[in-house]
Amino acid sequence: MSHEPQDALSRTALGVFRLNGQFLAVSEKLAEPAGLTAAWWQVLGAVLPEPLPVAGIARVMGITRQSVQRVADLLVREGLASYEPNPAHRRAKLLAPTEEGRAAVHRIDPGHAELAALLQRELGGPEAFEETVRVLERLSAALDGVERAGRDS
Template sequence: MSDREAVTAALGAAMADLQAAIDADDQALADHLGVHRTDLRCLDLVFRHGPLPSGRLAGMLGLTPGSMTALVDRLVKAGYARRAPDPAHGRRVLVTPTEQAVRIVTDSLRDRLAEAHAELENFSDAELDAIVRFLRSATDRHERAAARLRGTGHRDRHR
């Protein structure tokens, strides 16, 4: 095996390990908050993108309107989200995180974010740029693959 092949294989293994660690971390945070994983994904979207209409969130999460309503109801009942009128559209409602949710998530992530920022100091700007390019490319590749799988109409992945 060439050095390039060995590094590429190590990168693949590291990505798989990272994906598993993120998955476990997400589940632990969802359990800590007492919500479903999809509820946590919804919170993540409104944290990163700001208040969003339920319909747009449903599309981003791959949910039906009824499932999205139930999800928002759960988050509102738990005190993590609220419905707010959309100032740009009279009949539309936006889903936004509550101050309680912001506080809990900020407190939960503060230490790990500080640790990650400290680790980034070990990389040059060029290395960080390469990492960002790779991660964006990987994200795009996975989003395209997911769209292709959704387009096949196959619901049973374990035939």
């Protein structure tokens, strides 16, 4: 097995791409009974703690503002979210979940909890699961640092 950084980067990227596909597939299955798609769940989940502008949701999730805007508009049309005035920016409205949107996300909770328990067992327990989370968060932070360094140079 090669320990060259370029090989490690390639294996990491391929692993993350595969994980992304796996998470999207399982998310679609979990969200479907609640009347949501994985993308709808993702955007609603981002605004459950507090309303956010579309650009803020995109930044937090690492996806394009345009994709979030399309999903946000659909959520509003379906009555799962609403646009609210943004005191910090007149034109960039805040997206907030409606009670119906919150209820839809909460209908996913039992399946979500079951998947979390299965993953924890498969990974070898709570400590191993937490370590997995820490490694992924470290990788994300490192990529943010590389991106910032690229912009600054």
